[in-house]
Amino acid sequence: MDTLDQLKTLGFTTNEAKAYIALLGCEPASAYEVAKQAGLPTSKIYEVVARLTNRGVFQASEDDAGNLHYYAMNPRDLMASIRSKTIMETEQLLPELQKITANSQSNLIWPLLDAAQVQSRTIELLHQAKQSILISLWPEELSWAEPALRAAENRDVRIALVHFGKPVITIGATYHHPVERTLYAEKGGRGLTVVVDGSQVVIANFKIGDVVDGAWSRNESFVTVAEDYVKHDVYITKVTRFLGPEVVERFGEDYRKLRDVFDANA
Template structure:
């Protein structure tokens, strides 16, 4: 019994905290929860049940009524009921969304144009992958990606919907199966260097460019961190990275044996000539070459 009471108390504390995050005062949150438990109630009954001083109860009830959170349902004495949570919170969500959209437009009109020169940092797996999905969903003309299949699978549904909208999708893939990510006639997929093997630390990045105007590059192993920008030169740099890997994929598809003969498997001789010791060690571990 004591355990159940403790759980109920913790749940009530959580509800109070979340309502306060939505703009309720401590007393307003307590009164709204009390009325959900015991409708309809007079101000006296609410004050007693919610443990709120009576003068504060009248003030809080008036504020809640103005917000549509409670409704008076009788006179002499006045009794109140709480608005159904689904209806009230849906209305609050719509009002907040409309207010945010209006504020965004008005505040943007007074802010100086940044012309996209900033680079914004995002941290955390959820934040980064949510941003990637948003970029894909809001694309208008094109999506260019360089990524591994293990990461790209998290965004297959968003990419499939983009392809259905006719968006040009261009993917350089680390992985063996290009067909897995061909979602239609507007979607082209190329296996990186003809084999899809990741060689070094830069091959563990996820890079996406949207509509040739914005780009995001993320580390997706260990701590997940991303850089997002609309800076023109950086967007061009990201697209050049994807474009040149496409060139390499096509060259390997046609001249793979000759390239291996000239430079060794996986461009071994070229890579080891310029890799750092750490990169060289990673390359040898991944490929089994020396």
């Protein structure tokens, strides 16, 4: 997503985004100069400039001859203003929407269609955590989840983290899953499971070839299954850590026989 598209996601029209970007590079400038720099028709620029001025994104300055020139709000100040306004509006809107939300929504499972959606929803859940976090993940996902996990740890949220691959950092109770190579081969990629406060879950698969699919839900059954999955992995890591040589001797390298659920004698 380029800069123009990103500004559009923040509420700018295409012409407004073009005008803002153009003025940043040529301020102070007249409306005509902004139109020329942005590649916009002069017939439209005055309306665009007026809207941006009314919103405080542009600041007008009149010279001695009565000509108007414009300055663009500093990008850092603009982002801070948008962030503050968005937070205020969402906090005001949330309780009103919750009044009309059907309880049946708690049973829905919402798809997460790409890595960005998975990352955004996961970080959001981690920031919401008040009591507990159960999380199972690989180094690639820990790299972006670590700050939110650290913040939760600082809030005294209890954390159990199952790490596929030898962990280089410790957050809460950290466990090294002993069969990461076997799992990667079986699944054709990496998995992520996050359960927060026993009430919300994110599950995702990051498959070979950058194919990502995931889901988020408050569905009680879905949450319970995910919670048990992470806890089961914790049980396994504890057993293999304290009985390592015996378990390897019994079940083989990477505990392959242990994972053969269709052979009770393996």
